[in-house]
Amino acid sequence: MALIEFNDFSFKYVGSDSLALKKVNLSVEAGEYVVVSGPSGCGKTTLCRAINGLVPQFHRGYIAGNVFVDSKSTRENSVADMAGITGLVFQNPSNQLVTLNVEKEIAFGPENLGVDPAEIRKRVEHLIHLLGLEHLREKHPHEMSGGEQQRVAMAATLALRPKILVADEPTSNLDPQSAEMILELIAEQNREGMTVVLVEHRLDVVAKDASRLILMNEGSVVADGPPEDVLLMDICQDIGIGIPKAVEVFKRLRSKDLHLPEVPMTGEDLVRIFREVVEHDSA
Amino acid sequence: MSFLEVFQYTRQDSVVHRLDPRSKLVMAIVLAMISLLFMNIVPLLILLSVLLPLIGLARSLQRWAKSMSGLSVLIVFIVIFNTLLSTVANPFSYSIALSLRLIALMSSFSLFFLTVHPDELSQALIQMGVKFEFAFAMSMAMRYVPTLGQEAYAIMDAQKARGVELDRGNILKRIRNIVPIIVPLIIVSIRRALSIAESMESRGFGACENRTYLEQLKFTRHDWALVLVSVVSFCFLVYVRFYLALPPWMSWGLPF
Ligand SMILES: Nc1ncnc2c1ncn2[C@@H]1O[C@H](COP(=O)(O)OP(=O)(O)OP(=O)(O)O)[C@@H](O)[C@H]1O
Ligand SMILES: [Mg+2]
Numbered sequence: 424m425a426l427i428e429f430n431d432f433s434f435k436y437v438g439s440d441s442l443a444l445k446k447v448n449l450s451v452e453a454g455e456y457v458v459v460s461g462p463s464g465c466g467k468t469t470l471c472r473a474i475n476g477l478v479p480q481f482h483r484g485y486i487a488g489n490v491f492v493d494s495k496s497t498r499e500n501s502v503a504d505m506a507g508i509t510g511l512v513f514q515n516p517s518n519q520l521v522t523l524n525v526e527k528e529i530a531f532g533p534e535n536l537g538v539d540p541a542e543i544r545k546r547v548e549h550l551i552h553l554l555g556l557e558h559l560r561e562k563h564p565h566e567m568s569g570g571e572q573q574r575v576a577m578a579a580t581l582a583l584r585p586k587i588l589v590a591d592e593p594t595s596n597l598d599p600q601s602a603e604m605i606l607e608l609i610a611e612q613n614r615e616g617m618t619v620v621l622v623e624h625r626l627d628v629v630a631k632d633a634s635r636l637i638l639m640n641e642g643s644v645v646a647d648g649p650p651e652d653v654l655l656m657d658i659c660q661d662i663g664i665g666i667p668k669a670v671e672v673f674k675r676l677r678s679k680d681l682h683l684p685e686v687p688m689t690g691e692d693l694v695r696i697f698r699e700v701v702e703h704d705s706a
Numbered sequence: 707m708s709f710l711e712v713f714q715y716t717r718q719d720s721v722v723h724r725l726d727p728r729s730k731l732v733m734a735i736v737l738a739m740i741s742l743l744f745m746n747i748v749p750l751l752i753l754l755s756v757l758l759p760l761i762g763l764a765r766s767l768q769r770w771a772k773s774m775s776g777l778s779v780l781i782v783f784i785v786i787f788n789t790l791l792s793t794v795a796n797p798f799s800y801s802i803a804l805s806l807r808l809i810a811l812m813s814s815f816s817l818f819f820l821t822v823h824p825d826e827l828s829q830a831l832i833q834m835g836v837k838f839e840f841a842f843a844m845s846m847a848m849r850y851v852p853t854l855g856q857e858a859y860a861i862m863d864a865q866k867a868r869g870v871e872l873d874r875g876n877i878l879k880r881i882r883n884i885v886p887i888i889v890p891l892i893i894v895s896i897r898r899a900l901s902i903a904e905s906m907e908s909r910g911f912g913a914c915e916n917r918t919y920l921e922q923l924k925f926t927r928h929d930w931a932l933v934l935v936s937v938v939s940f941c942f943l944v945y946v947r948f949y950l951a952l953p954p955w956m957s958w959g960l961p962f
Contacts, residue, residue: 475908503913511908518898519905523825523849530920535910543920561717565852576905583909 424494425450426587426618427474431488434469434478443469445642446488451620451635453586456613458629458650459622461639462662467622468514470639471591474620475509476502493586507536510585514592516572520564525556525575528564532583543582550578554608570601577608587618594623603628627667630654631688638664651686669693709780712773712816715823721928722764727822727830729929736936737814741807743947747799748956750806757813766820773816774809781805799960824848829923838917850902854895861890 429449435442443466451457459467472478476497479486490497493508513519522528526547533543551557554574564572573593580588590609594602606623610632613619623629630636636653638646640662646653653659654670669687676683683700687693722730741753761770788801822830828841865886866872872883946952 472904477904477908481904481907501913502907503910506908506910506913509908511905513901513905515901517853518901521846521849521902521906523823523845526920527825531906531911532909534918534920535913537914537916537918540918540920540922543918547920563852564849579909 424491426453426493427451427620428491429473429488430491432473432490433485433487434473435485436469436482437484439484442485442642444473447642447644449637449644449647451618453618454613454616456610456619456632456634457621457637458626458633458635459620459637459639460624460626460664461645462664465639465662466642467639468591469642471511471589471620471622473497474587474589475511476500476505477511503535506532506585507583508585509587509589510580510583512573512577512580512588512590512593514595516569516576516596517564519576519579520572523563524561525551525559525578528575528579529582532579536583546582546584550581554578568601570597570604573597573601573605574608577605581612585617587620588612589620591622592624593621594625606632624665626650626654626665627669627689630667630670631692638662650688655686709773709776709812711776712770712812713819716766716769716820717823718765718821720763720765720821722760722817723821725821725932726923726925726929727818727826728834728923729925729932730818730822731830732933733936734814734818736940737817738811739940740943741810741814743943745800745803745807746952746957746959747803747806748958749952750803750810753810754806754813757810757817760817761813761820764817764821766816769820770813770816773812777809777812781808784808796959796962798962802960826923829919829921832919833923839912850898853898854891857894858887858891861887861894 427450429447432444432447433442434444447470459470461467469478472482473490474492474497476492478484479498480502486498492505495505495508497505520528522531529547529550530543533546538546551560554577556571556575556578559567559571559575564575567575573596577590577593588609593609594605597605602625606621606628609619609621610629613632621629621633626636630650633650635648636646636650637644638653638658645662646656646658651670654666655674658664659666667688669689669692672693673683673686683696685696687696737753737757741750744750744753758767758770761767784805785798785801788804789797792800794800824845828845831841831844832838862872870883870886872887873880875883
């Protein structure tokens, strides 16, 4: 069984009259880097909640089908049971910081799970170093910038040593520079072997790292595959997904019957591919 | 309200800061009770001459002095009104003693609050048997009060921009003007609370019976010594106060 398995999973929130997720089928293998995108209200957040059990354990409602994460059904396990498997980073950084300093924040999760204090100390020091939080150690969350808060929130999530890192628009409240830093941290985690599910609008920044792109619309998965395939589909225009400039260029060239050998994700990709083509032709 | 600063934690590296909050609590309560035992100028001055070096040890004399100068208006009031209205024998002397007692009381508690981080306080409560959830709620209040304040200001600005006049009209009108601030504030807060709960839940809040703590407070020899000194001096002073007469120089007062 794959690490994350959605089997015909549907969900409707109490008090809502339409399904937030409609018959979603999805399987994600360990080590994948999945980017999820789609218009507002299409169910991305609900999908994230379903992966760590907040749906249906915290948010109640109508459920059909099943979600298995690490072979555990989210119907039968509490959110706390899933906490060591799926780490969730949310959109609003300040609502994720519940203690008065960085060390306590990072320790909060492992403390809740009853991890040995010496081991918690090790994790805290490691993550403070890894995410460059030394200068924030003694600061009240209120005195940190959004980007700093989000980095702390990320450290607090990683402290649980999850197998899957799920991040729901972690950069949408941040300035571009902090956003890039967070996305780089996530990519780095994936290179180290973490399975990542990232909800993100700015495909121009994340498509190059992702191994898979999922598009959602009105509660359904409408496209699922490698970014270079999905970004060429017409569905992107239909649901208003902004595709990277480099892919745009690729498509324009293609419509003029100029076929590049691969789909570029970034400007650098494009230059590299051009150079290869030119050098190949002149050789 | 600047005199309240003396109850606000300040980060310092001092002997007093390093003590266990529990032993400091014992000390603060003992000091406060001692200041309530006496109503004469001399013993209260002696008490202050113990308190000030302690605050000095906590490297907070400056803050203390600032708060006390903020308090001086209030003290002048107390002295004037008491002198004029009181029916005791030497009203001025009495009012001075009363003010000294107020200062001693505040200083005793400030010694605790100046040097105990809210986190230490909640950890102390937990180790004294208070349920984690309860102690944690207290430290979360500390965490989100500034955030809530910021939100309230943002809402006030937004409503002003839409033409709500917050500080106009009579009392009734002003009270009614609060509604467009309070209602959105409550809605925003409930939403925020839900999202905080989601985040805490995802990190296993309340999951495990045997929650561990990164740092446990430890009672050191210094703490035991402090508790011992506090309790012994308290017993001694109670004995002196109730079973021995104060020597005359101690009960000295101003002649008016
Ligand atoms: N707590 C809730 N209670 C009721 N309905 C909800 C709740 N959360 C989301 N919904 C509804 O479920 C649907 C999917 O919402 P969801 O938040 O998953 O979308 P999203 O793709 O994350 O949107 P966005 O891009 O705006 O974050 C929406 O129609 C939304 O109104
Ligand atoms: Mg969302």
